[in-house]
Amino acid sequence: MTEPLASLLTALDLTDTGARTSEDIFTGPSQWMPLGRVYGGQVLAQSLIAAMRTVPDERVVHSMHGYFLRPGDVNLPITFSVDRIHDGRSFSTRRTQAYQEGLPILSMIASFQDEDEGLDHQVEMPEGLPDPESLPNSAATLAHIDHPVAQYWASDRPFDMRHVPSPVYLSVEGEHVAHQAVWIKSVGQLPDDPDLHRAALAYASDYTIMESAMRRHGVAWSTPGLKAASLDHAMWWHRFGRVDEWLLYAQESPSATGGRGLSLGRIYSRDGRLLASVAQEGMIRVPGRT
Incomplete structure (x- = not known):
């Protein structure tokens, strides 16, 4: 391990x-x-x-x-x-x-x-996204940067995260849109305890969800003077899934105002089952930006 x-x-x-x-x-x-x-x-x-x-x-x-x-x-x-x-x-x-x-x-x-048994439906998983194996991991993007945060994100986090279309660690590439997707998976196998997997999913759900609001405004994590922090976090578990298998975290931000950004997320198993929904409001303060 x-x-x-x-x-x-x-x-x-x-x-x-x-x-x-x-x-x-x-x-x-x-x-x-x-x-x-x-x-x-x-x-x-x-x-x-x-x-x-x-x-x-x-x-x-x-x-x-x-x-x-x-x-x-x-x-x-x-x-x-x-x-x-x-x-x-x-x-x-x-x-x-x-x-x-x-x-x-x-x-x-x-x-x-x-x-319990009951009604059963879900929003379908986004289509046409690249497989996680075809995308670079955090180490490939950050390992060469001699900064403690970059080094920690590159190799010391318990989850492998691969962004679609690209990460916002250093810059925001492409169109500034209020949505993104992230493939996530623990860096090793976890015990079979279902509650442990549910808790680990909550753990991972806080990593990147704020980024959909940041991407919309071209704000990278390395932006000078950026102050960002989670304010509240809500999560609903719909179906069970293992976090040591690839999961797709689809994220969007419907609003940002008053130094806060609201982000919504849906977490899918690789075969398309909707496992959980997430909502978070975070503080995002950028010098000279409203």
Whole structure:
């Protein structure tokens, strides 16, 4: 197993510190990041794992809604407090608060359901996109750049990401449109635990979704003075899929205003099944731009 993937699994292996009054308390480590700020997808996935630990095995997550409240510090562990809000005949609801040094950094509510039969349809997967094997990975684009962020993105992330039509790390090539697609896959095989794959999908869903708004305005990650951060994140799981197989993440931004960009995403298995939908609003501030 690669070191980045081992780091992901370590971060998601929370320690149960026992129930306290009406709450369940868990702790987890922070993964190292080059700028010292905890990656938002990590906190989302850990908060989800904490909530999963408090529901029956037969109930699976179908939605979550989270707000990022403060940037996390990679030098500190994170405490997760889970409130068992509701347990019904078919659904359970949990609230997870993530803390560092007593201050909340994320607040999330997740809903779980017994697997059930019902109506079934989906929006079809985009057609005509290149296969992931034909596209360059992050290492091919960034490995030659002597900068800690570029080096981390090139080789230390637990997911391989390949952009269609091209990444926006250094520049925005081609037409400035408010949509893109990204092939994603973990850099190694994960255990078979379905909940681990659902949490890992939440982890990966935060990486690139903001880029559809950035691409529309020709803003690359390397733009001088760029300040970008996730504000809130919602996700709905529709069908199960493994994150150690290629998935297509189709993204679009319907609006950007007030220093914020709204982005929507759909995640498909390679054979075209819609696995999940995502919505995120992020802060995007570019000096001299509105």
